Amino acid sequence: MFLSRIPLDISNRNTLKALSSPSKFHGALENCFTGERKRNLWRLDNLNGKLYFLVLTETAPDFSSFCQQFSQDEIWETKFYDNFLQKIENNSKWRFRITANPTVSICSNIKEKRGKVYPHITTEYQKKWLIEKSKNFGFCLVSDAFDVVQNKWYRFYKSNNHYISLLAVTYEGFLTVNDAELFRNNLIHGIGKGKAYGMGLMTIM
Numbered sequence: 738m739f740l741s742r743i744p745l746d747i748s749n750r751n752t753l754k755a756l757s758s759p760s761k762f763h764g765a766l767e768n769c770f771t772g773e774r775k776r777n778l779w780r781l782d783n784l785n786g787k788l789y790f791l792v793l794t795e796t797a798p799d800f801s802s803f804c805q806q807f808s809q810d811e812i813w814e815t816k817f818y819d820n821f822l823q824k825i826e827n828n829s830k831w832r833f834r835i836t837a838n839p840t841v842s843i844c845s846n847i848k849e850k851r852g853k854v855y856p857h858i859t860t861e862y863q864k865k866w867l868i869e870k871s872k873n874f875g876f877c878l879v880s881d882a883f884d885v886v887q888n889k890w891y892r893f894y895k896s897n898n899h900y901i902s903l904l905a906v907t908y909e910g911f912l913t914v915n916d917a918e919l920f921r922n923n924l925i926h927g928i929g930k931g932k933a934y935g936m937g938l939m940t941i942m
Contacts, residue, residue: 745789883908
């Protein structure tokens, strides 16, 4: 696995459009790879006043075409991720960051097999959602050890004219690993819905 970071040019018209319609980032990312299409986890990160595109891929990437659209220069940083993943052990503690799409499914009657999906819009239930997810993803959280640091709504039309409305919630804090193998697997495959739109990628340090 490879973890890459691309600086984004927020004065670029393409970047501004993609920031309100993240499917544009997703399409440009997929076009960087040949062969069978695989969903790569990604998210947007602010660091020291700059905006970055963070992405996890199975193979070493060539982001030249992506940078031509959204960055000032064809420059990106890539690190081999597998060695880092192997350092994760049971009972180890890490600082984490993740942007996710916390939702709940509600059935209006008993005949429904799948209920309608609604976003959690309060901090209390957004945090409860991640705590519940952690039980099946190899880590544990204490409520006062992490927080919600950003909420952002995305409302846009995909190329097939399908309307998308989702809430991106960014969490930061500290976690404890209780199943290292399971946790590593979920760092690679992501947590929750909305992965095509920049959600589900957790990073730790």
